[in-house]
Structure formats: C-alpha cells, structure tokens
Amino acid sequence: MAPQHQILPRSGPEREALRKKGQFWTPEWVAKAMVAYVLKDGADTIFDPAVGTGVFFLTAKKLAEQMGRKIHLAGCELDPETLKHGKETGLEEADLQEVRIEDFLFTLSLPQASAIIANPPYIRHHRLAADYKLQLQKLAMRLMGFTLDGRAGLHIYFLLRALDLLTPDGRLAFIMPADTCEGVSAPRLWDWITRRFRLEAVVTFAPEASPFPGVDTNPVIFMIRKANPAPDFFWLRLMQPEAAALSEWIMRPFAEVQSDSLVCVKRDLKEGLAAGLSRFPVDIQPEVPVLGQFASVLRGIATGANDFFFLSRRQALELELPDEFLIPTIGRNRDVKSDRITAETMLELEKSGKPTLLFAPDDRPWDLFPPSVRRYLEKGAEGGLPHRPLLATRNPWYKMEFRKAPPLLFAYLGRRNARFIRNLAGVVPLTCLLCVYPKSEEKDYIERLWKILQHPETIQNLFRVGKSYGSGCIKVEPRALEKLPLPTHLLQDSKLESVATSPQLNLFGKNN
Numbered sequence: 001m002a003p004q005h006q007i008l009p010r011s012g013p014e015r016e017a018l019r020k021k022g023q024f025w026t027p028e029w030v031a032k033a034m035v036a037y038v039l040k041d042g043a044d045t046i047f048d049p050a051v052g053t054g055v056f057f058l059t060a061k062k063l064a065e066q067m068g069r070k071i072h073l074a075g076c077e078l079d080p081e082t083l084k085h086g087k088e089t090g091l092e093e094a095d096l097q098e099v100r101i102e103d104f105l106f107t108l109s110l111p112q113a114s115a116i117i118a119n120p121p122y123i124r125h126h127r128l129a130a131d132y133k134l135q136l137q138k139l140a141m142r143l144m145g146f147t148l149d150g151r152a153g154l155h156i157y158f159l160l161r162a163l164d165l166l167t168p169d170g171r172l173a174f175i176m177p178a179d180t181c182e183g184v185s186a187p188r189l190w191d192w193i194t195r196r197f198r199l200e201a202v203v204t205f206a207p208e209a210s211p212f213p214g215v216d217t218n219p220v221i222f223m224i225r226k227a228n229p230a231p232d233f234f235w236l237r238l239m240q241p242e243a244a245a246l247s248e249w250i251m252r253p254f255a256e257v258q259s260d261s262l263v264c265v266k267r268d269l270k271e272g273l274a275a276g277l278s279r280f281p282v283d284i285q286p287e288v289p290v291l292g293q294f295a296s297v298l299r300g301i302a303t304g305a306n307d308f309f310f311l312s313r314r315q316a317l318e319l320e321l322p323d324e325f326l327i328p329t330i331g332r333n334r335d336v337k338s339d340r341i342t343a344e345t346m347l348e349l350e351k352s353g354k355p356t357l358l359f360a361p362d363d364r365p366w367d368l369f370p371p372s373v374r375r376y377l378e379k380g381a382e383g384g385l386p387h388r389p390l391l392a393t394r395n396p397w398y399k400m401e402f403r404k405a406p407p408l409l410f411a412y413l414g415r416r417n418a419r420f421i422r423n424l425a426g427v428v429p430l431t432c433l434l435c436v437y438p439k440s441e442e443k444d445y446i447e448r449l450w451k452i453l454q455h456p457e458t459i460q461n462l463f464r465v466g467k468s469y470g471s472g473c474i475k476v477e478p479r480a481l482e483k484l485p486l487p488t489h490l491l492q493d494s495k496l497e498s499v500a501t502s503p504q505l506n507l508f509g510k511n512n
C-alpha cells in the first residue's frame with residue numbers, strides 16, 4: 001500500500017482541507033477488489049472520474065500486468081497537486097496523460113467507457129455553493145427527469161453522470177458513503193437506477209473492517225452493470241480488514257459464501273431496496289408495529305444562532321433577561337450523561353457554567369419587549385443576526401420556534417450509543433436531540449413506552465431506519481424514527497399494543 005493511502009489526518013486543519021476537497025484515499029486492498037470487478041469482461045480502458053493520487057490506476061496497471069493485459073487509463077481530477085503525488089507512488093507521466101484537470105460533472109464531451117471506477121469526492125451538501133447546487137439539480141433533471149433532495153452530496157451526482165457514460169454491458173464500481181442508499185432521496189434514486197441497470201453486488205463492511213478507520217463514514221461499494229435489471233443481487237459483508245477474500249470472491253463467478261472474513265448472500269432486489277442496500281437483509285414484515293403508532297417525533301429547536309440564543313444562567317442574569325423569555329433547554333448531546341434528565345441534571349449543568357436556557361422571544365413588536373430584551377435584540381441585530389441563513393427566513397428574525405417539552409428525547413448521533421432519554425425536567429431540546437411525544441400523556445403509558453424503547457432489541461432496530469456512519473454511529477431523522485420497528489413481544493408484555501389500538505384512550509387523535 002502506498003504511504004499516502006495510509007495516512008489520513010484524524011482531525012485538525014489538514015483533515016478539514018481534505019473534507020473540503022472530498023479527498024479520502026482508497027486503500028489498495030479495496031481498490032484491487034473494485035478494479036477486479038470492472039476488468040472482469042476484458043475491458044481495455046479504465047475511467048476514473050476522481051483520480052486523486054491514482055490508486056485505481058496503479059492497481060489496474062498491476063492487475064492487468066498479472067493478467068498479461070494492457071490497460072489504458074483515463075479520467076478527471078480537479079486538483080493537479082494530488083496527481084503529482086500519484087507519480088511518487090509509481091505512476092508514470094504517460095499513465096496520467098489522459099487525465100483532464102476538470103470538473104467531471106460538467107466537463108463536456110467525455111467519452112463513453114466500459115469500465116468506470118471511483119471513490120467520488122464525499123462533499124456534503126452544506127459545503128457546496130448555492131449556484132453549484134443549482135447546477136447539480138439541473139444535471140439530475142437532465143439525466144433522470146427529476147431532481148434530488150437538496151441534501152444529496154456530490155458523490156451521488158458522480159454516480160449518475162458515470163452511469164450515463166457507461167457503454168452497453170459496461171461495468172461500474174463506486175465506493176460511496178452509506179447515505180447514498182439511506183438518505184431522503186435514496187428510494188427514488190435507487191428505483192430509477194435499478195430499473196435501468198443491473199445491480200450486481202453491494203459490499204458492506206463491519207466497523208472493524210472499514211477501509212477508512214477513524215473516519216465518520218460507513219462506506220459501501222456498489223457494482224453495477226449496464227445490462228437488463230435482475231430480480232436479485234449479491235450482498236456482501238466483509239468482517240475482517242484487508243481481507244484478500246474480497247478480491248478473491250470478485251474474481252470468481254459470484255456465489256453465496258459464509259466464512260470468518262466474508263459473508264455473501266443473494267438478496268431479492270425489492271427486499272434490498274425496501275430495507276436499504278447498506279442494511280442487513282430483514283424479513284419484510286409490513287404489519288410490524290412501529291414507533292409512529294405510539295408516538296410522534298419532531299426535531300429539536302433550530303435556533304439559527306446558538307451563540308446568541310443559548311445561554312448560561314449567568315449570562316441570562318447579566319443580561320437581565322426576564323424568566324418569561326427563558327426556557328430550560330438541553331443543547332448538547334454530551335450534557336446528558338445518563339438516560340434521564342432531572343432537575344438535578346440541570347442544576348449540575350448550571351453550576352458548571354454550561355448553557356441551559358433558550359432565549360425565546362415571541363413575535364411581538366420590538367417596542368413591546370422589556371428594555372433589557374430590546375437591548376439584547378439590538379445587539380444581535382448589530383451583529384448581523386437578521387441576515388444569518390435560518391434567521392433571515394423568520395419573521396421577525398428573533399421569533400423562536402416553539403416546542404412543547406417532550407416526555408422523551410432521542411439522542412440520535414454520537415460516539416456513544418443512540419438512546420432514548422426520559423425528560424423529567426420539562427426541558428426542550430435543540431437540534432442535537434429529537435422530541436418524542438407519546439400519544440398518551442398518562443405517566444404510566446409514557447414509562448411503559450420508554451421501557452420498550454430502551455430495550456436492546458429496539459435499539460438494534462435503529463440500524464433498520466437510521467443512517468449509519470463510521471464506528472457504528474447512527475443518525476435517525478424524525479420521520480425515520482417513527483418507522484422504528486418495536487418488537488411485538490415487548491409490546492405484548494407491556495400491554496402497550498392493546499392500549500395503542502384502544503379507541504377509548506384516543507391515542508391517535510391528539511397528535512394526528
């Protein structure tokens with residue numbers, strides 16, 4: 001493995017620079033498996049739309065040599081500096097001659113290709129400029145006839161453009177973050193792809209086998225062919241890092257296997273798409289009870305400027321803000337260390353000087369606020385708050401979102417396990433937590449639901465609805481959390497099932 005493919009800064013400015021350019025290098029053991037797939041039919045040219053330091057080129061050269069074949073290399077790369085590093089790892093000037101220093105997505109007249117391989121730049125949508133995003137939407141419209149959700153990252157557009165360049169029977173291998181098949185746009189995107197192309201294999205990695213250890217991303221390899229769609233596909237899970245088993249499996253005719261280092265099963269495409277391609281196969285149980293039948297879920301409050309609206313008790317006192325404009329709030333996941341928030345939790349946070357209060361003005365005219373509130377709002381206005389992205393959409397800019405204090409909260413992202421928290425202090429959360437409102441306000445109902453939600457079987461189900469990141473982290477959006485399957489036997493044990501369907505208690509009426 002070439003040294004620069006191993007080195008990945010875990011934090012700091014160097015890592016930040018890589019994030020901006022989407023530069024995460026593929027390790028050679030993964031590149032080998034991907035190259036083996038695209039060269040299976042004897043293609044003589046390999047096209048990489050995001051060459052970087054050229055790991056796919058180098059691997060293709062080596063593999064072609066072993067097979068006694070000659071391989072032609074072509075591609076695109078935006079950053080000429082990274083190409084230079086490629087030469088240090090064994091590529092020659094001639095190997096890079098057909099790399100265009102251009103934006104792959106908007107370079108005109110790219111040739112069709114029979115072998116396309118990429119680790120596309122993983123640049124999340126909030127790092128893309130608004131006018132570039134607009135161009136991406138137009139690209140999606142041109143290629144598919146519909147646009148994708150604004151949160152779709154650059155890598156998804158790379159996949160679409162590459163599929164468009166594939167020649168009949170051509171092969172494509174892309175390593176992408178799992179959000180490609182877990183995000184809001186995923187169902188429509190994959191429905192479109194799998195109606196036009198044959199999804200041959202999806203490779204997933206156990207956290208300990210990740211090709212990018214220490215990076216917050218759960219990578220998945222998609223192997224797609226421009227051929228008639230098939231009703232099933234092979235789904236692989238690599239259990240051990242750097243396992244030769246992966247490229248060995250790819251070089252042979254595809255088949256189910258079960259070994260210590262690799263598990264491969266044939267999956268029904270419809271089932272795979274319904275479950276999410278990155279997720280384990282599950283028996284589809286349409287009748288399975290889900291959280292949405294027992295509770296509704298909302299995201300926490302988005303202040304638009306935590307530095308201004310989220311205050312410590314001391315700050316609020318110094319600013320002389322009256323209590324009627326202050327709401328007890330949890331704004332950081334790490335401030336909740338246990339599975340309960342109590343008055344003591346809030347007191348502890350206050351004592352250690354942490355912010356615990358949301359400054360929440362309503363929409364009354366400016367001059368009807370008490371003088372201290374007006375002074376503080378004036379300070380905010382002078383600091384440019386009315387022009388901040390979210391606040392600019394509010395009228396007036398200082399009117400805070402409202403949430404009733406939820407009896408349960410869900411911590412949805414973080415190094416520690418995702419978990420449900422009982423809110424016994426009447427706090428409202430900021431966006432780091434989700435609000436869970438049980439459909440009955442009875443204490444007993446809430447406690448029984450909470451017990452089910454804390455059960456390891458329920459927590460395990462989060463992987464069926466959430467977006468997975470590196471090292472087992474998971475993020476769940478409010479709508480997805482409402483689809484969380486609740487184990488039937490737990491519902492039965494706690495009698496919650498019968499309560500939920502009982503019309504007298506009107507559990508569905510209130511929040512629907």
Ligand SMILES: C[S@@+](CC[C@H](N)C(=O)[O-])C[C@H]1O[C@@H](n2cnc3c(N)ncnc32)[C@H](O)[C@@H]1O
Pocket residue numbers: 021022023024025026048049050051052053054055056076077078079082102103104105118119120121122
């Ligand atoms: C994730 S890296 C992968 C590089 C290499 N193929 C590998 O697998 O190690 C993606 C590369 O795409 C480049 N890139 C970013 N945006 C691009 C664009 N619009 N067109 C072409 N290349 C781009 C980045 O500079 C980076 O080198």
